Amino acid sequence: MMEPTPVYICTGFLDSGKTLLVKDTLMEQEWIEPGLTLLILCEEGEEEYSKEYLEENDMVLLKIDKFEQLNAAFFTNCEKNYHPAQVVIEYNGMWKLEDLLQLKYPRKWQIQGIYSTVNGTTLDMYLKNMRNMLMEQLTESELIIINRCPEGVDRSGFRRALKVQNPMAQLIFEGMDGKIIQPTAEDLPFDIKENPIKVEDEDFGIWYVDAYDHPDQYMDKEIEFVAQAFRPKGMKNDMFVPVRKIMTCCADDVRLYGYPCKIPKVTNIQMQKWYRVRVRYSFEPTEPFAPEQPVLYLMHIEPAEAPEQDYVYLG
Numbered sequence: 001m002m003e004p005t006p007v008y009i010c011t012g013f014l015d016s017g018k019t020l021l022v023k024d025t026l027m028e029q030e031w032i033e034p035g036l037t038l039l040i041l042c043e044e045g046e047e048e049y050s051k052e053y054l055e056e057n058d059m060v061l062l063k064i065d066k067f068e069q070l071n072a073a074f075f076t077n078c079e080k081n082y083h084p085a086q087v088v089i090e091y092n093g094m095w096k097l098e099d100l101l102q103l104k105y106p107r108k109w110q111i112q113g114i115y116s117t118v119n120g121t122t123l124d125m126y127l128k129n130m131r132n133m134l135m136e137q138l139t140e141s142e143l144i145i146i147n148r149c150p151e152g153v154d155r156s157g158f159r160r161a162l163k164v165q166n167p168m169a170q171l172i173f174e175g176m177d178g179k180i181i182q183p184t185a186e187d188l189p190f191d192i193k194e195n196p197i198k199v200e201d202e203d204f205g206i207w208y209v210d211a212y213d214h215p216d217q218y219m220d221k222e223i224e225f226v227a228q229a230f231r232p233k234g235m236k237n238d239m240f241v242p243v244r245k246i247m248t249c250c251a252d253d254v255r256l257y258g259y260p261c262k263i264p265k266v267t268n269i270q271m272q273k274w275y276r277v278r279v280r281y282s283f284e285p286t287e288p289f290a291p292e293q294p295v296l297y298l299m300h301i302e303p304a305e306a307p308e309q310d311y312v313y314l315g
Contacts (some may be wrong), residue, residue, distance in 0.1 A: 004110040005079075006033070006086045009100065011137045012117035013093040017147045019047040021117050022088055025145075027057060035085030038078055040064060042092040045051070060084075064184050067095050072104040079106040097137050116141040120149030120173070123158060135165045147174040156186045167202040170313045183210070185217060194258050196222035196278055201307035204244045206264060208257055210292045215283035217292075224278045226304045230256060242277050242296070245311040253313050260286050262298035267303065276304040 008026055010018045027037070037059045039049070049061055060082055064070060078084070087109065090098060101111070118126070118139050123146060126134040138144055146158065157174055162169060173181040185192055188210060189203045197218070199207045204225055211218055227242030235241075243258035261279055263269070279296035286295060 002066060003108075005084060005106070005108045006112035007064060007105065007109050008086065008112060008303075009089045009090065009091055009114045010096075010117070011091040011093055011097055011114070011141070013119065013122075013134075013137075014043060015045045015085040016093065016119045017047075017145065018090050018093075019045060019049065019116040020147075021115060021145060022090060023047075023049075023053070026088065026115065033085040036060060036082060038062065038082050038084035038087045040070075040078075040087065040089045041084060042070075042095070048155050067092070067099065070100065070103060070273060075103070075109065076103050079108065087103050093137055101140065106124075114141045117146045118144065120146045123149070123153055124190075127154070127158060131161065133235045135162065136216060137168065138162060139165050141166065141169055143170050143172070145172045145174065146177070149173050149175055155181070159187060168309060185214075188246065189198075192217050192221075194278055196224045198224060199224055205246045206255075206258075207310040208244075210273060210283065211259070214282075215294065218281040220280060221285060222278055222280050222299060223296075224276065226272050226274060226276050226307060227258060228256075228306075229269050230258065231271055237261070240269055240271070242275065242279070244307075247311050249312055259294040259296050263298050267298070267301065274306045275301050275302045277301050 001184070001233065010026065012018045012021075019034075022039070026032070035058065036059065039054075039059050039061045040048070042060055042064045044063070049059070053059075056062055065079050078087070082148055089100070091097065097114075105111075118134070144162070146153075146155075149155070153173075159171060161172070173183075173187075175181050189206060190197055190199050204227070207225070225242070229240050229243055231240045236308055239260055239262050241258040242246070243256040245254050246257045247254045261269045261277070269275070277298065278300040280299055282295045284295050285292050
């Protein structure tokens with residue numbers, strides 16, 4: 001069977017940090033295959049790829065000036081001339097991403113990831129004056145990095161605006177110093193002041209992480225979400241784990257995640273079935289000498305339809 005050639009697309013407006021995303025994030029991932037990387041550069045910003053960098057990373061750079069140059073014949077010649085281990089397209093943020101996704105690629109080439117960058121210093125301006133153009137390039141992105149965020153940037157407003165267009169995107173905000181801004185309660189896509197807290201299907205991964213990192217915010221509150229019933233080997237019948245499949249980094253790393261849930265009375269819960277559960281949150285050891293972790297207490301359970309998306313993201 002023919003091994004696919006992964007294609008990674010990085011998009012964003014000029015000088016939003018696409019080149020740094022390619023250099024510092026994408027090309028440092030463990031799933032990057034050994035061998036030649038074909039880099040198709042559709043616009044040049046302040047940051048450049050030096051000859052030394054390209055040689056050290058076994059990369060060939062091809063520059064594109066007009067969208068029309070990206071066509072089936074061009075891609076076929078790329079495959080024939082270079083036989084790349086992977087392809088990285090640093091796309092022009094003023095061109096429609098939809099047009100790129102509809103092009104005909106060589107049979108081996110498969111789009112594996114779409115990543116985007118946004119300059120935080122101009123984020124508010126984009127949201128007020130260029131919202132549609134900004135959102136168009138982010139609609140298909142699975143990872144969006146908002147860099148150079150000044151103090152007071154409207155993170156929650158951007159998250160809400162994006163969620164309408166792309167609820168599955170993982171967002172990372174970076175400060176002016178390049179360090180990741182840790183999310184606060186205002187950044188969460190659900191209201192932790194509610195009781196019960198209602199966690200939508202696509203937000204389970206965000207809740208899963210925050211429930212462990214900030215137990216004080218959830219202590220003794222009720223939380224409602226849809227999950228699949230699972231009972232690991234050795235777990236007693238008075239407990240189960242409501243789980244979701246979570247993608248931690250790539251399609252090859254999807255696992256079941258959830259917290260143990262205690263059942264207060266005899267309840268007919270069928271494993272592998274989907275349920276809407278309402279649970280009370282606690283943070284305690286599950287057995288005498290185990291470390292503390294989130295532990296749930298079942299308050300209500302009813303059958304539910306499986307979510308449209310089989311998996312969610314961890315952050």
